[in-house]
Amino acid sequence: MTHCAILPLLDDDEREFALGDYEGATARWCPGCGDHSILTAVEKLLVAEQLKPEQTVFVSGIGCSSRFPHYLKTYGFHGLHGRALPVATGVKLHRPDLDVFVVMGDGDCCSIGAAHWIHAIRYNIHMVAMLLDNSIYGLTKKQTSPTTPQGFKTNTQPFGSFLPPLNPLSTTLGTTNVSFVAQTAEWVPAHLYATLRAAYRHPGFSFVRILQRCPMYTQGMYEEAVKNPGSIELLMHDDGIVAPELDKIYKTRATHDPSDLDSARRLAEDSTRIRLGLFYRNEARARYDLLRKPPKVTSSERIALLNQELDHYAV
């Protein structure tokens, strides 16, 4: 690889990246944790899209899933609990040339960082936001999260979670300027990969909720869904998530046009079954990052402009 001396942002494309170019430290999640298969799908995406490791930034918060960046050999930002999205916002606004991925857990995104979540949807800055939703606080050992099912016993609500869980899909779909919402599950790798690929290719803020099993604290939560693929409904559309590998196993299907927001909201609101697929995509939404693109200014121009400014205040 040679980089361009005159414009260090440019280099040539002659490198080819293999899986090993993206692999970081050995993942230390529990055996059977859904994070492993998400990591695998992400690595597969990086190879398929040939993303340059130095041009790619994974931003996370705090939680089991937020260790994600450590296990990749890109730039990684393992930040504060709930605050991945503001950091990613700053990265992408200042450096639009970078590819930005955000990895959050359900506590991270839907509880302590909920304000940032709502606003990140509205900003619609080009990045992929993955909600790794295992419906529990795992790192701190089994406390109720906003997506914990009602009645599920945890260490902070030992007689069962008091309230119905927050629905991340409805929340996202209900937010102004939403542009991409999909749901997938870590135990359906082909769907997971196809979803992440569609998310990456969407020019805007792609929100992907990934249903995830926690072998330590929520054993059995998705047992039925895993054992009986027919219980899962795949949302099908030519413009949706297309994973032909699933044709033979996942036969419960519904046609849903991802440009239909009302239908997306109805499907998201209905909690009688698990739905995987693309709920909504709209490439025409306003993008804050495009609206906030300042010109490039040389130092001589800066000095000249600042002198003009000072003229206004001159005595």
Added chain:
Amino acid sequence: MQSDERVVAALAALRPRMAAFRFAVSGALERASSTLASGSGSGQARGTLGDFGGRLIDADRFAMISSGAGPLDPLAQAAVECAAVVLETFLRAGDEEFVVDVSPGRPLAAAIRARLATLGSVFGAATVIDQVRRRTYDPAQHQSLLDGHPFELWSAAERKFAPPLVVRVDGGDLDPFELAPLIDGWVRLVLLVTEPCTAAPLARLVSPGVFVAQAGDMKVLERVTDFDGPAIIAVMSGAEARFIHDPRAGSAMWQRIEVTHMPAAQPRQSLGARSAWQQRDDLSHLKALIQQPVLAANPAEVLVAAGSSGSYDPAERLTAWLLDQSTTDGSP
């Protein structure tokens, strides 16, 4: 440079690219200045700290922390100074740096190459500065970079950042085969053609990744502003063919090429080095490019069927369809 409305219009259309190029050059020049200043230690620290820091902070001591790599050796310093002169010279010159006038009868490509080599010296200068900053400057290897940097030696990254050129040329001197080796990276060649010209000189340059157009006005230039690849455009005023080949418009040739005008008469006379037959063959080539393949009785149906394979990229659908045909009955 004599004033020419077409040159002015072409330069206006290429303005964003020229500005980006100039911005990069001035960035390299700033790196040269800061490299030279960093060799001077405390003076540099005093400068960067500003008046406030200057009153409160011992610049010599601060420089010990911030200078990092230490002073430059005299050869490296001289090389950066020379590189800075190259960059300043370019920045002081006006838009004429981006305009090439080819005298009638002279080889077109040679004129373009000469200009690219001159402009390429700013790449060479930036490389020299970069090497000095990394303390990897080697006079034997890098000094010649400042004496012009021919296109053949440009790296892929440099070709991706090639400066745009507006070229005024007689139609008779427009030999497409000469230009082929210059089409790479982000090269932009806008040829302002003086009549007479052959009917479809650029048809031969159409290939999947290249934006090629023969146009009657400058409007087509807007389309290449964001195009990520090389582009060659001839602006003509005679009866020549008018067409646009835009690689983004589809994956099959017939989808990408749009012909808006074909000359009524077949060429009968040679022009410049091109014989009449060669000119007719140019036109035949262009016609061949726009032929749609006959796929099936109802191609739309086939495309929809192929859609179930998961792709809505026409090329992938077509490939899927072809594969499908070959596996089922062995013939398309």
Added chain:
Amino acid sequence: MTAVAIPVGPELRIAPSVLKRPEHTIEIVSDAGEGAQKCGQIFGAVSAKMGNGVWTVEIIPAEIQPPPRTAEGASGNRIRFGTGPITNWGDETNLVVAFNEQVLLGRHRLGALASDAIVLLENSWASHTNPDIRAAWDKARSELAAQSYRIIEVPMEEQCLTIDENPRKGKNMFALGLLAYIYDRSLERIEEQIAYAFRKKSEEVYQRNLGLLRLGMEWAAANLDFRIEVPTNPPTEALVVMNGNEALGMGVLASGMEFCAMYPITPATSVSHYLAEVFSKFGGILHQGEDEIAAVGAAIGASYSGKVAFTITSGPGFALKTEFIGFAVMTEIPLVIIDVQRGGPSTGLPTKVEQSDLLAALFAEPGDAPRVVIAPATIEECFHAVITARQIAETFRTVVIILSDANLSTGVQPFPRPQLKKEWLAPELDLGPVKTGQRPYEWDARMGTSPRSIPGQPGGMFTLTGLSHDEGSKVAYGAGVHQHATAMRSRKLAVLQQTLLRPAINGDQDGDLLVVGWGSTKGAIEEGVERARAEGIRASSIHLTFLSPLQPGLKEIFSRFRKVMTVEINYSDQPGDPFITEENRRRGQLAMLLRAQTLCDVDCWTRVPGESLRPGFIHKAIRDAVLTLTGDRP
């Protein structure tokens, strides 16, 4: 420069007496929204341009639209101007223009007015149709009669109605006309300023304002028997005049920083107002985050991936940003934080000055989180401090906090026009490959400094983490690693301290009392010291600009004085108050810091009046301290 021609007409009865003064302090007060501030700003700017030393401060009610005609609602400007340089807002007001008697009463009750102040008071209220208002007028007049003010009633509304049907919108320019006549201000300069102030309005608005201005001047010429001359000293060098927040914003532009994320908070927001207008021209982005935390988070994200970024806030916002500040320290992301302090704790006094964030700036953080804290003392320093802050943040991969305050943010003062330099600007990003084998925290074992790699640089990929980490940014909980890494982050402060110069002593190099100040109080302290010295008191002062690390030589300087006393706008227990003993007394924030760092018995004189300290009060505090020292109790 054309001086105002005194209109000559049949109504001009007597030639006015001209009172010559080395300096004068005036106020223009009104209900909020009546434009007194615009009048004051123009007067201040014109005076500066004519060659007076000027300090302008805003008089701000805490609410945006307080009820009209209330003592608490007084809004406007105080302008202190003189023949020589003016470094602070002074003591008491010599002349006040009041748009109603209630706002005047507000200023009177605060003790803002000199006992012999001249008052130009709008008198339409005396004959108002509402009997309650007439009663309030009478009551106020009798309260005001307790002082020997010279109150001149002015029919402002009646006059303005001759030009504009809405006198509420015109009184400020009429008032400016009164002042222009009294102080013989340049009409040309005023017209220039009005044109600039109303540049976004129509020509008609501009002309109407000029008409009102002339009307005020004519009324004054016809009815006032005095004028006041504060001689001007035309400036010998190019000057600019602006407030501290504008200076901070321009400093940002001069520093080459390109990313600011903020959340609105008084009194810091006006920095963003300024930047919002111009920043994008300079290649910058001003991002208004969804909250204070998001703002600092976005600034950190930008800084991590490129040029040093910054955020702007005030006390309550600073509190919210605390976790992220610790994160930036831990991960060594350079960051500049501008904290324009206000009264606290909690929501406190949003619009009023206080210097109460010092210890929070230094220490507010769980764990050990050393950062650099600097405090500009003047509006000029607000400009230049930003440039230095960016450079220190980058050099040391650290957080730099700039402590300004509401006194600087709204104060307007002329200062030498900065001679801009390219070296001040943050260099363009160098995204070339990272040196082979370079680790993310390759600490220089002596200095703690290390080069940083930023996204885009090939070979530099690493995962940054707020967890305890080693040189390779690998999470490491081992005792040895944490000890070493913590030492490396702390060492950078010691190294910076070694590059700092000793503070200069204002006054004699030794003596009875050394006053130590920081931040915006510099002018008032030095004026107080000067007055004391004029009485033969052996007092000097130093002003600390670096609060973390502290400048060197303090202990030695302190040893040359019999007593060291800080003067600060923050709370300390008063000796002699119930239960307060030498042992339990809580002292001013700088005093606490200096006692801890120097083991010297540093005393303090601090107040939290919600306004700048008056030099007269400081003068008295100095006198009292020295008299106590010499055993001659006051």
